[in-house]
Amino acid sequence: MDTPTRPVSPLRQRMLDDMRMRKLTPKTQSAYIRAVCRFTRYLGRAPDTATVEDLRNYQLHLVDTGTSPMSLNAAISGLKFFFDITLQRGELMARMQPVRLPQRLPVVLSREEVARLIAACNNLKHQTALSLAYATGLRASEVVSLKVSDVNSGRMTLRVEQGKGRKDRYAMLSPLLLERLRVWWRVARAQGKMLDGGWLFPGLNPIESLSPRQLNRAVQAAALAAGIDKRVSMHTLRHCFATHLLEQKVEHPHHPGAARPQETRHHGDLHPGRHRPAARSRQSAGDLAVGVGASWLAPHWRSRTSSAPSGRRGVSPSTAT
Numbered sequence: 361m362d363t364p365t366r367p368v369s370p371l372r373q374r375m376l377d378d379m380r381m382r383k384l385t386p387k388t389q390s391a392y393i394r395a396v397c398r399f400t401r402y403l404g405r406a407p408d409t410a411t412v413e414d415l416r417n418y419q420l421h422l423v424d425t426g427t428s429p430m431s432l433n434a435a436i437s438g439l440k441f442f443f444d445i446t447l448q449r450g451e452l453m454a455r456m457q458p459v460r461l462p463q464r465l466p467v468v469l470s471r472e473e474v475a476r477l478i479a480a481c482n483n484l485k486h487q488t489a490l491s492l493a494y495a496t497g498l499r500a501s502e503v504v505s506l507k508v509s510d511v512n513s514g515r516m517t518l519r520v521e522q523g524k525g526r527k528d529r530y531a532m533l534s535p536l537l538l539e540r541l542r543v544w545w546r547v548a549r550a551q552g553k554m555l556d557g558g559w560l561f562p563g564l565n566p567i568e569s570l571s572p573r574q575l576n577r578a579v580q581a582a583a584l585a586a587g588i589d590k591r592v593s594m595h596t597l598r599h600c601f602a603t604h605l606l607e608q609k610v611e612h613p614h615h616p617g618a619a620r621p622q623e624t625r626h627h628g629d630l631h632p633g634r635h636r637p638a639a640r641s642r643q644s645a646g647d648l649a650v651g652v653g654a655s656w657l658a659p660h661w662r663s664r665t666s667s668a669p670s671g672r673r674g675v676s677p678s679t680a681t
Contacts, residue, residue, distance in 0.1 A: 371408060372396075375446045380631045393440025408447055415439065416455035466599040467590050474600055477579070480586035485553075488544040489570070493517075493594055496531040497601035499524060500572035500594035506560040508545070513538055559613040592673050 368376070375396070379389045400407045402418055422432050438459050444450035452598050469477065474494060481487040493605075496498040502523045510519040510535070518531040541560070548554035554562055575594050583592040 371406070371446070375442055378423055378445050379441070391434055392438035392441050395435045396442050398435065399439060407442065410443075410452065412452050412455050415443075421457050429459045429461050433461070445462055467596050468594060468599050468603045469576065469588070469590065469592070471604060473586070473588055473590075474597070474604075476586040477582050477588060477592065480582040481578060482585075484544060484547060485570075486575070486582075488580070489575055489596065490579065490594075491540055492537060493575075494597040494601055495534060495537045497598050498531055499598060500575050504559075504561055504570045504572055504575060505669070506561055507557065509557055510560070511538070511541060517643070576659065595657060 372393070373392070373477050376389070376407050379392065381518045384392070396407055398416055399410075402421060403410055403414060419432070419436070422435060427435070436453075439456065440450075440453050443452045469501050478487055478494070481490060489503055492498065492506075493500070496518060497521065498506075498518075502520050505521065505523075506518065510518065510521070513533070516535075516538070520529050520531055523529060545554065548562070553566055554560075558566060561570045562568065562665050563570050563574070572594065579592055579594050579596070583590070653654075
C-alpha cells in the first residue's frame with residue numbers, strides 16, 4: 361500500500377522555487393528547509409507569523425539546548441533566506457546574530473601513522489582511494505566523484521570537476537600514484553567492478569560511485585585497526601598532505617590539490633615549454649606525499665594483481681597517452 365504524499369504548502373513551495381531559481385545545491389536546499397521546519401515546530405504556528413522577539417527567543421533556545429556554533433549558524437542561514445528572500449521581510453532577522461566559530465588546530469598524523477593507516481585498509485579500493493586523497497589533498501567528495509577519464513597520464517594531472525564552490529581544477533598526479541591507480545584499474549576491470557569511462561571508485565553497483573560516508577567509515581576502521589587513537593577522517597588526510605609538504609619545504613602557496621587559476625583555465629593554450637617547470641614541481645610534491653610507505657604497500661598490491669590482465673599502460677586505454 362502506497363503512503364499518501366503529503367501536500368506541499370504554498371509557502372514552502374515558494375521557498376523551494378526561490379532556492380531553485382538561485383540554483384542552490386540539493387544539500388543546501390535540504391538544510392534550509394530543515395531549519396525552517398525546526399523553527400516552525402518550536403513556534404507552534406506558521407513561520408510567516410513570527411516576530412522579531414520570536415526569532416530572538418529561538419536563538420536563545422538553541423543556545424540553551426547546547427546547539428553547536430556551526431549548527432546554530434546553519435539554522436540562522438536557513439531562516440535568513442526564508443525571511444529575507446521568500447517573505448521579503450529581512451528586518452525580522454535583526455535580532456538574530458551568527459556566532460563566531462572556535463578556531464581549532466586540525467589533527468595531523470605523522471608520516472608513519474599515515475603509512476600504518478593506509479596499510480591497515482584490507483580493501484584495495486579503499487586503500488587506493490586513501491592513497492589518492494593523501495597524495496593529492498582532495499576532499500572526500502572530490503575523490504568519489506573522479507572518473508577514469510579524469511586521469512591524464514600525459515600531463516600527470518587529475519581533473520576535478522565541480523569541486524567545492526562549483527569550480528573545476530587540476531590536481532597533481534605523481535608517477536607512484538599513477539602506478540597505484542593502474543594496479544587498481546586492472547584489478548577492478550578483471551573483476552568486472554569498473555565500467556568503461558565510469559567511476560574511478562565505484563560502489564557495489566558500478567553505476568554508482570562510493571559515497572563520502574563510506575570512505576570515512578573505511579578511514580575510521582583503518583585507524584582502529586592501526587591502533588591510532590586520534591580522531592581521524594578523510595579530511596585528516598587533506599591536512600596531512602599540506603602539513604607534510606610544508607615540512608619538506610615544498611612550495612605550495614595555493615589550496616592543497618589546487619592548481620593556479622591561470623593554469624586551470626588556459627593551460628591548453630599555453631606553449632608547452634612555458635609550464636614544464638610548474639608541472640615538475642607538482643610532480644615532485646606528489647612524490648613526497650604519496651611516497652611514504654611505498655615499500656610496504658607495493659608488494660601487498662602486487663600479490664592481489666596476479667590474475668589481472670597484463671600489458672595495460674594506463675589507468676585506462678583512453679588515458680594512457
